[in-house]
Amino acid sequence: MAFLKRREIIAAALSAPFWHTGMSRADTSLAYDVIVIGGGTAGIPCALFAAIGGARVLLIEKSPALGGTLFWSTGQIAGAGTVFQQKLGIVDTPDQHFNDCMRINEHTADPALTRLTVENAGDTINWLAEHGFEIMQGHPVTGIGHDHFQTRRYQQGMHSGLSILNAFLPSLEAQISSGNITLLTGTAVEGLIQNTRGDVVGVTASNSGGIRDFRGRNTVLASGGCAANPRLFEELHGVPLYAQTAYPTSQGDGLLLGMSAGGAIVGGEKYASLPGLVPDAFKFPAQMHAWAPLNPAIRQPWEILVNSRGERFVREDHPSVHQIEKGIHEQPGHRHWAVFDSTMLEKSDPIIPDWTRDRLSNEHHQHPMFFSASSLTELAFRAGLNASGLTRSVADYNQRLHGGDEDSLGRIHRPAPLSTPPFYAIAMQGWTLVSFAGLKVNAELKVIDVEHRAVPNLYAIGEVIGAGATSGAAYTNGMLVTPAITFGRLLGSKLATQG
Ligand SMILES: Cc1cc2nc3c(=O)[nH]c(=O)nc-3n(C[C@H](O)[C@H](O)[C@H](O)COP(=O)(O)OP(=O)(O)OC[C@H]3O[C@@H](n4cnc5c(N)ncnc54)[C@H](O)[C@@H]3O)c2cc1C
Structure with a gap:
């Protein structure tokens, strides 16, 4: 329960309208090194690792509390070379992980993004383990609800997705306390600001107090998928949203924001039942x-x-x-x-x-x-x-x-x-629980426009890039949460060095 207390504290302390508090919690005159849109599975590690690397970070979350889909997700993740495997003497490599993923999804996932995931997933899981992430008895396993891997590399935290969130929060709190991350909860990003060349240079955000612009050198879309938005889901997949099972904040805001800057949408045809x-x-x-x-x-x-x-x-x-x-x-x-x-x-x-x-x-x-x-x-x-x-x-x-x-x-x-x-x-x-369509990104996680060019300064991670990117036209074990955290970690660290 220590976890819930911490979450409530972060939410309560920061959800007051930032321009009604008498002190500006997020300085609108400052150009942040990194603006992260969405404080969920992918956004939290991105903000955290950017701040650890020395960047000035603005993390904007629409809900009153951080966590996103981690509140509902089973949070099953997979990686090769983990401490959990080592304890059991399980020998595994990123290559084997790659081959297993591509076999299960019949080579329908993006190979470069799959490669980026598997090469770094072991380190992601080991980082979580160092920060208190504990797994269920008998794990890692070869599989649970979907087609199995050939090697035991798949695990679930003792408290499902919350185990992952719980591992993040103490480090996040430390970065907020030291002023490296400015967190705005209860605040929705509603627009991207582009200069005349089309470079993304900031965001427009609103909350109950009104609308403000924030400047940022790099902007990361980490606002989740669209599987709680029936109209958008059907438009992008050509299939109705048959059941309402996704986390309610998965409204597709990031897909719309990305599209507004020219971002291409891909993957709807990979929809799997x-x-x-x-x-x-x-x-x-x-x-x-x-x-x-x-x-x-x-x-x-x-x-x-x-x-x-x-x-x-x-x-x-x-x-x-x-x-x-x-x-x-x-x-x-x-x-x-x-x-x-x-x-x-x-x-x-x-x-x-x-x-x-x-x-x-x-x-x-x-x-x-x-x-x-x-x-x-x-x-x-x-x-x-x-x-x-x-x-x-x-x-x-x-x-x-x-x-x-x-x-x-x-x-x-x-x-x-x-x-x-x-x-x-x-x-x-x-x-389905997730949306397969999403913003097209390259292996550097830059958003790609309809003419195959990177939109300057705009990145996307998590389900906003579509489940089809990393899970393919299938439910490939852990190939949503694992890449969301891993890409967040990698991108945050990389953007810090560009500050
Ligand atoms: C029940 C369930 C079980 C699942 N189990 C697994 C599993 O075991 N393994 C697996 O790999 N995948 C699983 N998935 C899928 C996986 O959990 C999600 O794909 C992943 O958590 C999404 O992460 P994300 O960071 O993209 O989005 P989220 O974690 O949802 O975070 C997005 C955040 O952005 C915020 N946001 C949205 N719009 C805005 C805006 N305009 N401005 C500011 N903030 C905004 C949201 O409020 C939210 O907090 C499951 C999904 C569900 C629903």
Whole structure:
């Protein structure tokens, strides 16, 4: 709880309107060496390492408190050559990490940014460890919810993302106290200031007291993604924001700011679906009612998965959950239904982790996404599925199982036929926690414009560069938080030397 106290202190001390306090907390006449927009996963280490390197830093955070998505994120991170690996005698290299990442995302991530991440991720994790970051028992692991690495290099802090924030805050406080970082919370950057040549020379920020300009030699966009902004998300990805699961401050401000200075947006086409969200209703964006991971590494499937035509579309026990996710991505509206019978309900672990069998059974009487019926035809009608498609799919599944024939999709885990009424269906939706589209940056993290030139003095780190940049068209273990912190650290140190 010491952590919460510290966070509250920083927020309370600095959230008063800076021009109503009688003393200017951020000097508008000063040209800061570095202005960091957003005090979250990427922005905090950037401000911190710039200040440690001797730069005069202005850190501007829209919320009353620092932390951003770290308040919600599981904060799973990966790196090679960490103290946690060394303790267990695990031998690992950045090359192996690179190859594992690119294998998992099928070479869809930016190779230069992936390389920059893996070469420095070990040092990032070791820095966190030196500052009190402790990991869960049994970690590092090869994987958790996504396709696994071949080496144990993936870990989660004891308190998820908060463990990372907690490791940052004492050093940040020290830099604020010594005057190297000026922190403005409750203050939103609303514009970039450019000179006649187009160089970014500062920002315009506002809070409840009004609007002020601040000058800076370098400006870093670290304001997060846009997966909490349905309109912008859909515009940049061509896919609706199916569920509201991102941290609420992920409104895409940095993407808009970057675009205003000519920055190019890339990566929307890399949008990847996570499986198994049970929405509260078929509306966009929906709230998550429940979640079935549909990951054979977590639970081998008993059910079949069908689309609205009642057809199976993916091998439900595929060893790669990424391939299951891709199968879902190809279905209309990314919707899918898990269909099962009473034997499966009775004998299998519930498809929704942490739910009891009774809860699962009762839900079919009370929630609009859960259906039951005494026949498959009736079930299809209730669930809004094509009845002849569903009966054909189930008949084919059962016949091949009885006959000892290979499954039509190559499924191996077939513990029981789907034949004993009542029958059940759960409606599910593909979804995402993050935005894949983002500002194009080069390997120096400079924002690149639509004519492939760097926008002078403007940098971007964190999810504002899009999940597609480092995670690719997939959910690659830790390839959002790890690069966010690592790029923050590297860029902060580099900009300090340019002061
Ligand atoms: C539930 C959940 C679990 C996740 N788990 C993982 C995981 O285990 N591993 C992984 O790699 N990734 C994970 N992710 C993704 C990852 O956490 C995020 O991509 C990452 O934390 C984003 O960091 P960021 O610095 O870009 O944004 P944030 O940490 O959100 O920080 C951005 C900050 O900018 C501020 N801001 C926004 N606009 C402005 C403005 N105009 N002016 C000033 N400030 C502004 C915001 O208030 C916020 O504090 C998860 C995401 C979620 C939602």
